[in-house]
Amino acid sequence: MSTPSHWFETGGDKSSGNWEVTSGPGSFGRLWHVFMTARVAIAAVLVVLQAFIYVLGNITNHWSIATCIAYLCATLAVRLWSRPRPPGSTFDAQWVLTIGVDVIAFSALNFLQSSGINYTPLFALPVLLSSILGPILLAFGTASSVTLLLLADAWWNSLQGVGDANARFLQAGLSSSGFFLVALLANHLALRLAREEQLAKRSQSAARMQTQVNELVIEALADGVLVVDVNGIVRSANPASRRLLAAGDAARSAPFILATEAAWQPLAELTHRTFAAQSPQEADVSLDNAGGNTRRLHVRTRLAASPNGTHESLCVMFLEDLREMEARVRTEKMAAMGRMSAAVAHEIRNPLAAISQANALLEEDLQDAGHRQLTAMVRQNAQRLARIVDEVLNISRAQAQLPSPQTTTLPLDDTVQKITSDWTGQTAAVARTRITATSDNAVVVFEPEHLRRLMINLLDNALRYASDSAGAIEVATQNVAPGQARLSVWSDGQPLEQTVQTHLFEPFFSSESRSSGLGLYICRELCERYGAMIGYQRVQREGTEGNEFFVMFRPSAQSPNTPSSSFATMPL
Incomplete structure (x- = not known):
């Protein structure tokens, strides 16, 4: 069974008090420590006051000094060793250690009354403590107990014949009315403050959640997003923007100065124009990175200005690769x-x-x-x-691709060697091309003319980026699993950019302006038609890194030891 976490919480009906207990030094904890410190201060003042009266020789009852010292010890013990814990629905141990001790101590002082001092105003402390930290029922209960004690004290003094009895009863009634009024007003204000605090916490939690959502959205955006201040310092940059701004393999993490790189000067100038004109800007820019790597971007800027001028303005810059836009x-x-x-x-x-x-x-x-x-x-x-x-x-897939009753097959090694030999003779690339056929002339499912077109596209693409050295292009076949063959076309060209790799097999996407961008797309369509798979990877051959396009053929029924699955697992 869980213990009550609020004042006046009983069973399944949770009648919560003013303040909820939260982990850490919350509002309840802070108020509790303030009241406990105030109790210690009042107890210390009472001890000093009793000592001063004793020195002057006006003390008539030594029990007053003992009561003040005992009260000081009790308040110190609670302040030092007790932890903030809201009392329950009844006068439990928490109430006895705080409000109950105050009421008893002040009642004893008021009953003893050395040197004619009136201690009635001290009852305001337990009434305030119960009103602010507890529900209205506990506040009225505390005020009622104080009222009964004051009336009992007035009745006892009337029996002893000390002073005017009517005046004492009138003073007790007026003080009790004031305590009830203080309890009502203080509890009402505490409830209002507690509601405001809970509303502020919910608003803060919602704001934090919205911030997290915004950060996740910005991180996942395909477009680059930069947040730049008036001094040209990039405060925030999402992964897409760091990729677009990266020169070579180096990528900057925010914060950094936009004007430090010569290639980023167009972006710095666009940011300056945005702040100067106090209006959005839009332009196509070229980032000329070192090594001749030029990236064309479409840039849009928006100004995030403070409505009342209390915060500095920020420029939000959106970057989009023009090549990707054109590809779409x-x-x-x-x-x-x-x-x-x-x-x-x-x-x-x-x-x-x-x-x-x-x-x-x-x-x-x-x-x-x-x-x-x-x-x-x-x-x-x-x-x-x-x-x-x-x-x-x-x-275009306008025809229905119905399976043929007799699927066309061909011997891989002989076909690849013939196609490669014809191509090297036409392109005069015999010295730069080597053939490695190790698939034991595996039989694959493919149309000979379509395989020729597939290989011509891959070989032309390799020749375009390969060097002039011997063996710069390699055509290889091999068995990666029983009944499953693999064809690869490798060249020692430079590595492809990440953007190019992402859209490698899309139609009309090319890194060259004169290329139609249909070659690799047609290769993919042909492979899919025959159940093959085409892919790209960066591999090393004989100590030289290069680009490899590979085709995994669908196993043929004519091949020996053909596995039941379409493709065997092979690490790339």
Whole structure:
């Protein structure tokens, strides 16, 4: 069973007092220590007062001195060794050690009354203590007990015939009325302060939670966010902004000065214009980092100004990679073009078939070698157009990709060596290319012409970034598991930026302005059509790091020891 945590808390009905107990030195703890210190101070004053009266020789009852000393010891003990704990619903031990001791001590002093001193005003301390730290019921109970004690004292003095009895009863009644009024007002003010404190705590908790939510959102944003003050010092920077501003492998953590890097000068100037104009700014800037690495950004600034001028203004800067923006636009265009190209391809197919048929009929009647050569050119180009139409329909997924009854397979090593040899002969890259075929001529599920197109795209991409040294490009095949083969195209080019890696296989995304950005996208589409997987990683070959594009083929039923799963697990 849990102990009551509030004053006047009974059973399941929690009639809480003014202040809730919280961990640490809360409001209740602070008020409790203030009242305990006040009790010690009053007890010390009473002891000094009794000692002064004793020195003057006006003391008539030595029990007054003993009562004050005992009261001082009791208050010191509570102040030093007791801990703030709200009393329960009845006059429990906590009440006896605090309010009860005060009432008894002041009643004893008032009953003894040495040298004619009136101790009635001291009863205000226990009444205030119960009113502020407890509920109204305990406050009225304390005031009632004080009232009964004052009336009992007046009745006892009337029996002894000391002084005017009517005056004593009148004074007791007026004092008791004042104590009840003090209890009511003090409790009402304490309740109001307690409500305000709870409201402030809830508001503070909500503000902290909102701050955490804002920080999480900003941390997860794909756009960079910088918070810059009027002196050009970056107060805060999210991970995306640090990635966009990073020169090479170095990334700055806030705070840092924006003008320290020469490449960041356009951002510093835009911040200065924002503070000078006191209005948002927007511009496209280029960050020319060391090593010729240029990054183009679209920058928007917003001014966070204090409404009353009590705080400094801050510039919030939003950074967005222009290449990613253009890639998104190109992707949207790609979706529209895909739908249009599928429709156009369907419309081209019928007249193309008519052209092919007419050319075949014409070729039968021609005898001249020059004319037959012309019809052969028409036939070859018509076939080429037919293949292009089929590929457009396949890539745009306008055709339903139904599984073929007899899936096309091919020997991997022989096919890869033939395609690579043809490519090196056309590109004059024989000296720079080496072939490592170690898959034991594994049989994979793939169309030969589509594998040729896949490899040509990967080889052209490797040749574009490879060096002129011998062995700068390597084409390798291997078995990574029984029945599962792997093809890789490696080149000793520079590492790809993180942004490029993120959008590597997206359509129309390229690190070169003259590239269409469709090569790797088509490779991915072809691999997905045959159940293969394509990926990229940075690996080391013979002491040289390079870029590797790899293809994991779907296991073929013709391969021996074919596993039941589609892919075997292989660490990249």
